[in-house]
Amino acid sequence: MGELVADTADDGMSSLVQRLFDAKDDGLPYLTHQQETVTRGELRERVAKQAAVFAGYGIGAGSTVGLRTPPSFTQVEVLLALWRLGAQVLLFDFRFKPAEVAALCAVCRPQFMVSAGVNVRAAFGFRPEYEVITECQGTGRPAITGHRLVQFSSGSTGRPKVIGRTTRSLAAEVEAFATVPGMPGEGDRLLLLSSTAHSFGLIGGLLHSLAAGVSVVFAPRVSARDLLRTAVDHRITAVFGVPMHYELLAAAVDPPALPDLRIAVSGGELMPPDVAARFAERYGVAVGEAYGTTETGIVAIDVGGTLRPSVGRAAPGVAVREHKGELDVALGESPYLFDSGGTQYADGWLHTRDRATVDATGAVSVHGRADSLVVIGGLKVDLTEVEHVLREHPAVEQAVLVHEGVTEAYVAVAAGADSPSAEELLRWCRERLADYKLPRVIRLLDALPRTSNGKLVRQAVALRERERSAG
Numbered sequence: 001m002g003e004l005v006a007d008t009a010d011d012g013m014s015s016l017v018q019r020l021f022d023a024k025d026d027g028l029p030y031l032t033h034q035q036e037t038v039t040r041g042e043l044r045e046r047v048a049k050q051a052a053v054f055a056g057y058g059i060g061a062g063s064t065v066g067l068r069t070p071p072s073f074t075q076v077e078v079l080l081a082l083w084r085l086g087a088q089v090l091l092f093d094f095r096f097k098p099a100e101v102a103a104l105c106a107v108c109r110p111q112f113m114v115s116a117g118v119n120v121r122a123a124f125g126f127r128p129e130y131e132v133i134t135e136c137q138g139t140g141r142p143a144i145t146g147h148r149l150v151q152f153s154s155g156s157t158g159r160p161k162v163i164g165r166t167t168r169s170l171a172a173e174v175e176a177f178a179t180v181p182g183m184p185g186e187g188d189r190l191l192l193l194s195s196t197a198h199s200f201g202l203i204g205g206l207l208h209s210l211a212a213g214v215s216v217v218f219a220p221r222v223s224a225r226d227l228l229r230t231a232v233d234h235r236i237t238a239v240f241g242v243p244m245h246y247e248l249l250a251a252a253v254d255p256p257a258l259p260d261l262r263i264a265v266s267g268g269e270l271m272p273p274d275v276a277a278r279f280a281e282r283y284g285v286a287v288g289e290a291y292g293t294t295e296t297g298i299v300a301i302d303v304g305g306t307l308r309p310s311v312g313r314a315a316p317g318v319a320v321r322e323h324k325g326e327l328d329v330a331l332g333e334s335p336y337l338f339d340s341g342g343t344q345y346a347d348g349w350l351h352t353r354d355r356a357t358v359d360a361t362g363a364v365s366v367h368g369r370a371d372s373l374v375v376i377g378g379l380k381v382d383l384t385e386v387e388h389v390l391r392e393h394p395a396v397e398q399a400v401l402v403h404e405g406v407t408e409a410y411v412a413v414a415a416g417a418d419s420p421s422a423e424e425l426l427r428w429c430r431e432r433l434a435d436y437k438l439p440r441v442i443r444l445l446d447a448l449p450r451t452s453n454g455k456l457v458r459q460a461v462a463l464r465e466r467e468r469s470a471g
Contacts, residue, residue, distance in 0.1 A: 264287045295345075296318070386399075
């Protein structure tokens with residue numbers, strides 16, 4: 001697979017897709033859900049037909065296309081078809097609310113939007129197929145860079161970051177995964193629980209599996225019962241997920257034996273050691289760790305789970321450094337589009353803003369965020385973004401969010417305004433934010449505590465004390 005990087009130019013996404021398909025035999029299964037399986041050859045045909053339909057809309061090299069579909073066979077088919085045409089794909093998490101999508105589109109201005117033709121919020125569990133709706137956007141503009149994947153990540157200023165990946169960087173990451181010891185290979189059956197709209201699930205899960213001949217299996221629902229039934233029925237050999245998935249499995253009552261399982265990797269957020277220990281005790285498989293960012297892709301990985309509490313050593317081809325107590329990753333150019341990165345990239349280094357240490361063996365230990373980002377269910381949430389949405393409510397003067405296990409919002413009501421209820425403020429947020437960003441608790445105060453120099457206090461203990469004294 002070394003040729004993936006060597007011969008792939010930044011405008012050669014169509015060539016990369018072809019190489020991924022050609023890497024293994026067309027007869028191998030690729031996507032499976034319950035009793036339905038799509039082989040590599042069948043998917044290749046579907047991608048070709050879908051690409052012809054998109055070409056009829058005028059989509060081609062350099063077209064900008066927003067893609068918003070739930071995880072599904074359809075999502076994979078459409079993404080590869082758009083890349084086959086050389087389009088720049090803006091990959092939206094299907095959990096984003098219309099207001100969030102509209103705000104991002106106002107910045108990025110895609111020429112086309114491709115989405116599922118049903119009310120995806122009403123969909124229950126995984127569905128293999130969705131109707132595809134393609135809409136032309138009159139105010140869209142073509143790509144002005146060679147990036148072919150655009151993703152969005154919470155930023156520490158409350159403004160989402162727009163992150164671009166070139167064909168070369170995607171090919172290099174697929175190649176890196178291929179050379180990581182212990183990764184799934186041909187003949188393995190991977191239960192993919194990580195989000196396919198985010199880097200680890202998309203590149204480490206879908207694209208690496210296509211290159212390596214791995215069969216990707218999806219569960220109908222995220223419950224211990226459904227995950228275990230899927231693992232047994234399909235003789236799963238590998239699992240990729242976030243800590244929540246392993247916690248579910250570790251807590252299952254009377255789980256079946258999984259004799260074929262030999263690989264389990266957690267990404268998205270740090271795996272609590274006690275969860276990893278319970279899972280290993282119950283199923284006899286150590287949980288590995290994958291650490292990365294949207295900007296860089298995989299940074300460090302320990303598939304075998306032998307290096308905890310570190311997240312592993314740097315992935316092949318990745319250079320890291322410990323700088324001022326935080327982790328930096330070497331990048332040849334800024335991944336940020338539309339000046340959305342602030343100072344996070346400078347002098348050839350991506351500043352992750354994660355507090356970290358790198359020991360003499362190269363093992364990376366991550367100790368939490370150095371800014372307002374928190375990780376919930378494997379997804380980054382910027383607390384200042386939620387604060388901004390709350391402050392837009394006409395009755396709210398100020399808002400502060402804290403996260404210690406759960407996200408709590410403390411809100412001060414504007415003078416002279418009718419005090420809203422916590423339920424009303426939650427509805428306000430729900431209309432404007434993806435559900436995983438919502439605060440678990442909203443507490444209303446007459447005024448928020450401040451430091452001696454007038455700054456808002458952001459310590460949970462002090463805020464709770466103010467609430468108790470006010471009560």
